[in-house]
Amino acid sequence: MANTEKAKVAIIGSGIMATALTFPLAENGHEVHLVGTHLDRDIIDSIQKTGIHPNLGLKIPSSVKAYQLEQIEEAFDGADVAMSGVNSFGVDWVGEQLAKVVKPGMMVFSITKGMQADSEGNLAILPEVIKKYFPEDLVRSVTWSAVVGPSIAGEVAVHHDTCVVFCGEDQASLNRLANMFRTDYYHVWTSTDIVGMEVAAATKNIYAFAAGFNEGIRDKNREQNDRYVRFNYGSAVFAQGQVELTQFMQLLSDNQVLSPKHLLVGSGDMFVTSMGGRNVKAGRYVGAGIPFSEVRDVHMKGVTMEGVAAIKVIGGAMAPLTKRGIIKETDFPLLRHLYDIIVNDKPLNMPWEKFFDGEK
Amino acid sequence: MANTEKAKVAIIGSGIMATALTFPLAENGHEVHLVGTHLDRDIIDSIQKTGIHPNLGLKIPSSVKAYQLEQIEEAFDGADVAMSGVNSFGVDWVGEQLAKVVKPGMMVFSITKGMQADSEGNLAILPEVIKKYFPEDLVRSVTWSAVVGPSIAGEVAVHHDTCVVFCGEDQASLNRLANMFRTDYYHVWTSTDIVGMEVAAATKNIYAFAAGFNEGIRDKNREQNDRYVRFNYGSAVFAQGQVELTQFMQLLSDNQVLSPKHLLVGSGDMFVTSMGGRNVKAGRYVGAGIPFSEVRDVHMKGVTMEGVAAIKVIGGAMAPLTKRGIIKETDFPLLRHLYDIIVNDKPLNMPWEKFFDGEK
Known part of the structure; x- marks a missing residue:
């Protein structure tokens, strides 16, 4: 046409x-x-x-x-x-x-x-x-x-x-x-595949918050002038974000594999969202050791953060979905930790060993 | 143990x-x-x-x-x-x-x-x-x-x-x-899955070269102080890199889906490789409009570029694999263009319409 x-x-x-x-x-x-x-x-x-x-x-x-x-x-x-x-x-x-x-x-x-x-x-x-x-x-x-x-x-x-x-x-x-x-x-x-596409689009915001952690850790440790940054950290978090995005798509959509178009929407969009913005900035404060409640009430007071809101909503579904046997306790370890940081004011302590399906 | x-x-x-x-x-x-x-x-x-x-x-x-x-x-x-x-x-x-x-x-x-x-x-x-x-x-x-x-x-x-x-x-x-x-x-x-993992690791270098293009276009157009950069460009190229990496894995390995560990090796490693390095730098020159032969012989003379070498080797396999009917003409449009840039000194002209399986 x-x-x-x-x-x-x-x-x-x-x-x-x-x-x-x-x-x-x-x-x-x-x-x-x-x-x-x-x-x-x-x-x-x-x-x-x-x-x-x-x-x-x-x-x-x-x-x-x-x-x-x-x-x-x-x-x-x-x-x-x-x-x-x-x-x-x-x-x-x-x-x-x-x-x-x-x-x-x-x-x-x-x-x-x-x-x-x-x-x-x-x-x-x-x-x-x-x-x-x-x-x-x-x-x-x-x-x-x-x-x-x-x-x-x-x-x-x-x-x-x-x-x-x-x-x-x-x-x-x-x-x-x-x-x-x-x-x-x-x-x-x-x-x-409107559900799979929307799920990919919605969940990538969650992981933008985590994309700020590595810079925050550098702030805390005063590593800003160091030769070696923390790209290994950031790329592992990005990859685990991709893992959880894929699992969400599989959970909610009839589509079970990442098609090329899903990669554009999931992988591509998470890439650009990780480059900066309000959610990344909030994550950077948390990476620097500041409790999320202080980030929310002081450093970023009044700032709209869709990623943080998505962590509350989608992270809040983890407990009932686990209880109902729809997901396993070991699924979504990164999102569960982000939820703990945002809702329970827990400090950042990346659960690396649970990443990538946990099977070592 | x-x-x-x-x-x-x-x-x-x-x-x-x-x-x-x-x-x-x-x-x-x-x-x-x-x-x-x-x-x-x-x-x-x-x-x-x-x-x-x-x-x-x-x-x-x-x-x-x-x-x-x-x-x-x-x-x-x-x-x-x-x-x-x-x-x-x-x-x-x-x-x-x-x-x-x-x-x-x-x-x-x-x-x-x-x-x-x-x-x-x-x-x-x-x-x-x-x-x-x-x-x-x-x-x-x-x-x-x-x-x-x-x-x-x-x-x-x-x-x-x-x-x-x-x-x-x-x-x-x-x-x-x-x-x-x-x-x-x-x-x-x-x-x-040693083959699938090695393929993911090997191909990501290819796409690091393409990760430099958007900055090069900004150089050429003198957009360095512009408010709006070219993240949309970079993220679409990143996503198409993911598509082609997945297709390589499917072509060469018994493993047909991106498992969490494949996402770490493919997606995570392409993420970190896209953040900088010699291949990205070479791609930036090409994005700015400089023929690759000049990049190789003048601007980056004597610099070892594994990504460029990988484009020559793996890109060179596209023609015989297509001739043998193992891949389609429409597969790997990004790699084929990168090969044209590096081997045939073609100018950058991103084949967007062939991306994401080409089915619009």
């Missing part, structure tokens, strides 16, 4: 990732309506007045129309694509909003990564959470898709090469969406 | 990796004889006079005894473990040397990573290359093992946590070797 369909795309949430995705869309000639949440008022104001997204630090395509939340119905009216552009903290809120404006026949498309758990440890991917707010017949009369993969928002906006996977239940929708977004810098693959 | 056996370990090759491994051995009370190659005369001189390994920049354990090449027979006499400590360029030479001094009952243990190819494209791991120099009955009267995994030499020497896999055909030898080496910072797993 050539890139000829001109579609109307409405987005709720005007954070940097959602806004970055308006670039390929607008450049491909689609009509894009960007609606701010109640937290995005200043962003929408800025775009309406100057065209500039203040957090992205860039002028967005002039054809993109920005709306305050009050205008959401107007913005979504007649849309082909209804996009959720909020982060994992806003998923319940966005479910409520979308339920009001999504109409049969629309393609629901989500950028939100993460999981929710119930008290039994049952984990749900976020598109499933959004569905809970929709009437049953509406759930079935739209299609559900999401974007995953290593994608720093600003890099997309400035046209740097980016490879992602659009995952969803309906291949025809995935093809239509992929064709709307594809440019010479935005490379899109598709997959119908 | 407790860590009680006191063994005699003789090593040929006194480079930084071989020498770093004398630290856990000596600390565990084993007798270690370190023999320099003809290229290592100054290193052995330095160790004999001052105890310092000049390239490692560290004093090595005082119990380690250093020998010049002429004393190799004395050094290997009565050894329990005969170690090959040379890099992939010295593998034929070390095969000849070891064939003269290895005796029945010894455990041959190799740190050398890489592969050789014949004109038909058949790839052999380096322990197999060493075997070719041994009489047949000697091949069968010793055991063959190797160390793989993310391990920067100096970090081992200064006692930074390091996780590795000892792979080989004989589990009893692997257990004995692992017990000789294990310390509170050197964490050893074992695997009898």
